[in-house]
Amino acid sequence: xxxxxxxxxxxxxxxxxxxxxxxxxxxxxxxxxxxxxxxxxxxxxxxxxxxxxxxxxxxxxxxxxxxxxxxxxxxxxxxxxxxxxxxxxxxxxxxxxxxxxxxxxxxxxxxxxxxxxxxxxxxxxxxxxxxxxxxxxxxxxxxxxxxxxxxxx
Amino acid sequence: xxxxxxxxxxxxxxxxxxxxxxxxxxxxxxxxxxxxxxxxxxxxxxxxxxxxxxxxxxxxxxxxxxxxxxxxxxxxxxxxxxxxxxxxxxxxxxxxxxxxxxxxxxxxxxxxxxxxxxxxxxxxxxxxxxxxxxxxxxxxxxxxxxxxxxxxxxxxxxxxxxxxxxxxxxxxxxxxxxxxxxxxxxxxxxxxxxxxxxxxxxxxxxxxxxxxxxxxxxxxxxxxxxxxxxxxxxxxxxxxxxxxxxxxxxxxxxxxxxxxxxxxxxxxxxxxxxxxxxxxxxxxxxxxxxxxxxxxxxxxxxxxxxxxxxxxxxxxxxxxxxxxxxxxxxxxxxxxxxxxxxxxxxxxxxxxxxxxxxxxxxxxxxxxxxxxxxxxxxxxxxxxxxxxxxxxxxxxxxxxxxxxxxxxxxxxxxxxxxxxxxxxxxxxxxxxxxxxxxxxxxxxxxxxxxxxxxxxxxxxxxxxxxxxxxxxxxxxxxxxxxxxxxxxxxxxxxxxxxxxxxxxxxxxxxxxxxxxxxxxxxxxxxxxxxxxxxxxxxxxxxxxxxxxxxxxxxxxxxxxxxxxxxxxxxxxxxxxxxxxxxxxxxxxxxxxxxxxxxxxxxxxxxxxxxxxxxxxxxxxxxxxxxxxxxxxxxxxxxxxxxxxxxxxxxxxxxxxxxxxxxxxxxxxxxxxxxxxxxxxxxxxxxxxxxxxxxxxxxxxxxxxxxxxxxxxxxxxxxxxxxxxxxxxx
Numbered sequence: 025x026x027x028x029x030x031x032x033x034x035x036x037x038x039x040x041x042x043x044x045x046x047x048x049x050x051x052x053x054x055x056x057x058x059x060x061x062x063x064x065x066x067x068x069x070x071x072x073x074x075x076x077x078x079x080x081x082x083x084x085x086x087x088x089x090x091x092x093x094x095x096x097x098x099x100x101x102x103x104x105x106x107x108x109x110x111x112x113x114x115x116x117x118x119x120x121x122x123x124x125x126x127x128x129x130x131x132x133x134x135x136x137x138x139x140x141x142x143x144x145x146x147x148x149x150x151x152x153x154x155x156x157x158x159x160x161x162x163x164x165x166x167x168x169x170x171x172x173x174x175x176x177x
Numbered sequence: 178x179x180x181x182x183x184x185x186x187x188x189x190x191x192x193x194x195x196x197x198x199x200x201x202x203x204x205x206x207x208x209x210x211x212x213x214x215x216x217x218x219x220x221x222x223x224x225x226x227x228x229x230x231x232x233x234x235x236x237x238x239x240x241x242x243x244x245x246x247x248x249x250x251x252x253x254x255x256x257x258x259x260x261x262x263x264x265x266x267x268x269x270x271x272x273x274x275x276x277x278x279x280x281x282x283x284x285x286x287x288x289x290x291x292x293x294x295x296x297x298x299x300x301x302x303x304x305x306x307x308x309x310x311x312x313x314x315x316x317x318x319x320x321x322x323x324x325x326x327x328x329x330x331x332x333x334x335x336x337x338x339x340x341x342x343x344x345x346x347x348x349x350x351x352x353x354x355x356x357x358x359x360x361x362x363x364x365x366x367x368x369x370x371x372x373x374x375x376x377x378x379x380x381x382x383x384x385x386x387x388x389x390x391x392x393x394x395x396x397x398x399x400x401x402x403x404x405x406x407x408x409x410x411x412x413x414x415x416x417x418x419x420x421x422x423x424x425x426x427x428x429x430x431x432x433x434x435x436x437x438x439x440x441x442x443x444x445x446x447x448x449x450x451x452x453x454x455x456x457x458x459x460x461x462x463x464x465x466x467x468x469x470x471x472x473x474x475x476x477x478x479x480x481x482x483x484x485x486x487x488x489x490x491x492x493x494x495x496x497x498x499x500x501x502x503x504x505x506x507x508x509x510x511x512x513x514x515x516x517x518x519x520x521x522x523x524x525x526x527x528x529x530x531x532x533x534x535x536x537x538x539x540x541x542x543x544x545x546x547x548x549x550x551x552x553x554x555x556x557x558x559x560x561x562x563x564x565x566x567x568x569x570x571x572x573x574x575x576x577x578x579x580x581x582x583x584x585x586x587x588x589x590x591x592x593x594x595x596x597x598x599x600x601x602x603x604x605x606x607x608x609x610x611x612x613x614x615x616x617x618x619x620x621x622x623x624x625x626x627x628x629x630x631x632x633x634x635x636x637x638x639x640x641x642x643x644x645x646x647x648x649x650x651x652x653x654x655x656x657x658x659x660x661x662x663x664x665x666x667x668x669x670x671x672x673x674x675x676x677x678x679x680x681x682x683x684x685x686x687x688x689x690x691x692x693x694x695x696x697x698x699x700x701x702x703x704x705x706x707x708x709x710x711x712x713x714x715x716x717x718x719x720x721x722x723x724x725x726x727x728x729x730x731x732x733x734x735x736x737x738x739x740x741x742x743x744x745x746x747x748x749x750x751x752x753x754x755x756x757x758x759x760x761x762x763x764x765x766x767x768x769x770x771x772x773x774x775x776x777x778x779x780x781x782x783x784x785x786x787x788x789x790x791x792x793x794x795x796x797x798x799x800x801x802x803x804x805x806x807x808x809x810x811x812x813x814x815x816x817x818x819x820x821x822x823x824x825x826x827x828x829x830x831x832x833x834x835x836x837x838x839x840x841x842x843x844x845x846x847x848x849x850x851x852x853x854x855x856x857x858x859x860x861x862x863x864x865x866x867x868x869x870x871x872x873x874x875x876x877x878x879x880x881x882x883x884x885x886x887x888x889x890x891x892x893x894x895x896x897x898x899x900x901x902x903x904x905x906x
Contacts, residue, residue, distance in 0.1 A: 059520070
């Protein structure tokens with residue numbers, strides 16, 4: 025049994041320690057918002073927060089996150105500036121990559137005060153969206169930053 | 178989108194006489210409207226779409242085509258809601274099950290392909306909405322005992338024109354349900370549209386942003402098993418041996434058995450299934466063509482250009498016209514295999530029982546999987562339920578039933594619900610790719626530099642051999658030629674130019690690599706060839722590429738208009754700084770007309786280039802959902818640019834070497850140009866929008882590189898090495 029905290033809830037998971045966190049979330053905890061895209065950390069669809077930092081959940085194991093605080097897309101508040109911006113700018117098409125994209129962005133925006141859109145966009149070049157929503161993502165990033173400034177976050 | 182409603186649930190609900198249910202059926206003779214309220218199943222009537230208004234003032238709309246990100250569910254709901262004059266905030270959309278009735282009138286199948294959903298259902302859904310509005314107004318007039326002309330439907334209410342009385346659709350629905358429908362209800366004028374042509378947020382965004390949307394890979398049934406396959410590493414490879422006992426010894430593994438697709442491991446958990454597969458140690462033979470790699474493929478397709486091939490079209494006398502031409506130009510082009518690389522790998526959940534079969538799948542098609550399931554299970558069609566989930570892109574890949582077939586075969590063995598999941602590597606290596614093509618063209622210009630003759634030979638694997646083998650006539654696979662030619666009864670995928678002497682030869686390649694439609698099908702590769710070559714011809718004629726095209730388009734008004742529109746917004750003809758260039762291209766497919774201008778900056782030292790801006794003008798006829806039109810075209814431009822920059826499937830030892838996103842690397846956010854999409858207003862015939870943004874992009878970029886440097890790129894991807902090579906040529 026390995027204990028972990030996901031979206032503020034404590035879980036005891038009975039799975040081998042080398043199981044990727046991605047599959048623990050999806051198969052053991054039923055949190056399927058976190059998506060499998062590549063399994064090798066290349067596409068970003070599985071991104072979650074581990075102690076507040078973006079991690080590719082396909083590339084960290086259950087034992088790596090023992091006792092740590094994990095946040096998934098389901099745990100990112102619905103009024104979070106990133107979720108609001110993604111709705112306002114209508115970024116999403118098929119939507120499969122977007123939970124990971126939003127989690128990575130939320131973490132980047134948290135890294136320091138006054139995030140700059142251009143730098144954030146550059147830091148988002150390791151996620152893949154096959155619908156090609158990147159132009160809308162750029163708008164979403166700018167809107168999320170503006171919302172954060174307005175809300176004083 | 179709500180979870181799909183089963184046929185039985187729908188009928189049960191409507192049997193309970195809960196409100197007004199109006200359905201439309203598309204028949205070969207036109208549309209048939211039906212007031213299905215409280216009637217349950219009506220003999221011989223299969224509704225293609227319906228909406229239901231209940232006394233609690235909710236409106237539920239059920240639609241047949243799959244939603245894969247292309248926005249169809251929102252756009253089609255907008256069509257019904259607009260004609261119905263419904264309050265959008267009360268509308269809910271349901272994905273329909275597999276039903277004969279949902280057959281798309283253009284495709285003759287329930288299938289979301291060929292950008293056909295809105296253009297196939299636009300007309301019938303307008304009628305169904307308008308019929309609803311008519312009976313609701315009638316019900317209100319009867320309630321108030323006034324003439325119908327004194328009542329008007331406004332945003333979910335019927336209002337008495339004089340005075341302030343009004344009734345909601347919910348309040349009127351039971352009364353309206355008893356009324357006969359008008360045979361030919363009055364459609365709105367464009368000026369009366371409430372939703373069509375306006376910005377409407379997508380209905381599927383809230384569940385997708387919250388993370389709650391259920392995709393195929395997320396679907397679960399109680400007591401479900403998981404199955405994974407060890408698949409052949411080379412085309413035609415068969416297993417020599419595998420360690421069944423070792424796999425079965427893995428904790429949680431339930432069953433191990435070979436099927437034609439590979440060796441199956443079924444287990445209680447996905448983790449156990451994968452561990453079981455690792456223990457199999459399958460030894461495969463070398464397969465059908467172990468020497469095949471990329472060099473072999475390119476050589477084979479190029480060598481095929483020297484073989485005779487079949488005549489696909491012979492208009493005028495191209496040979497004679499070429500002999501008499503003042504100037505002749507010829508060129509050879511090549512396009513490699515590219516992968517769909519859907520973000521959600523293939524998967525399917527199936528439950529085959531003695532009394533019925535359920536399929537839960539991220540599928541673009543419903544009719545074909547239902548028919549195949551009936552054959553595999555021996556059950557009648559009506560016992561096969563196809564439940565369509567959300568899907569992580571479709572791109573044409575999910576129109577093929579291969580991933581559903583294997584789940585059914587496995588499900589039949591198990592007799593229990595089973596979910597088959599592919600890894601990214603399986604998805605990449607067992608894709609049905611966009612067909613690689615080789616092309617050779619010769620064209621003639623007269624003494625005034627006008628295009629008079631065009632002789633074209635193309636080679637590709639056959640797309641139709643799996644989906645419509647009877648459609649292959651005289652060795653010609655018309656879908657491989659889409660963009661040049663179309664089926665005899667259609668011109669929508671035909672070359673836009675009117676060339677008096679036009680000869681096309683085609684040869685089906687015998688390479689063992691499976692191919693399938695890929696966003697815009699072969700319009701993409703063929704437009705790259707046609708529109709790059711048109712640029713070569715313009716240059717040879719000493720004419721501006723825009724003027725040369727306009728001249729060759731002759732009477733093609735819609736193509737002319739989008740070219741002129743894009744030239745206008747891009748300020749075509751303005752001078753650019755050194756190192757920069759711009760290219761133009763146009764292409765029509767699936768009933769829509771697109772033109773694009775690309776601006777590039779080229780580094781002649783290292784062969785790299787950046788696409789700075791892309792301007793696009795589109796005429797798709799009535800613009801139901803303008804925001805969606807723009808975002809679909811943006812996405813298509815980005816995906817097409819990905820194939821221009823570096824997408825190419827790598828092969829070795831007779832199989833696929835590309836495995837994952839580290840060696841097959843799609844475009845990223847930092848590589849996209851600024852994109853400006855302009856909709857050319859037009860109420861001509863409605864066209865599709867998911868795919869037509871793809872074809873003009875590659876030639877526009879290649880033409881821009883030529884404009885900047887004089888280097889002609891006749892092959893994608895346009896890697897730095899190829900750009901340097903072209904610069905030297």
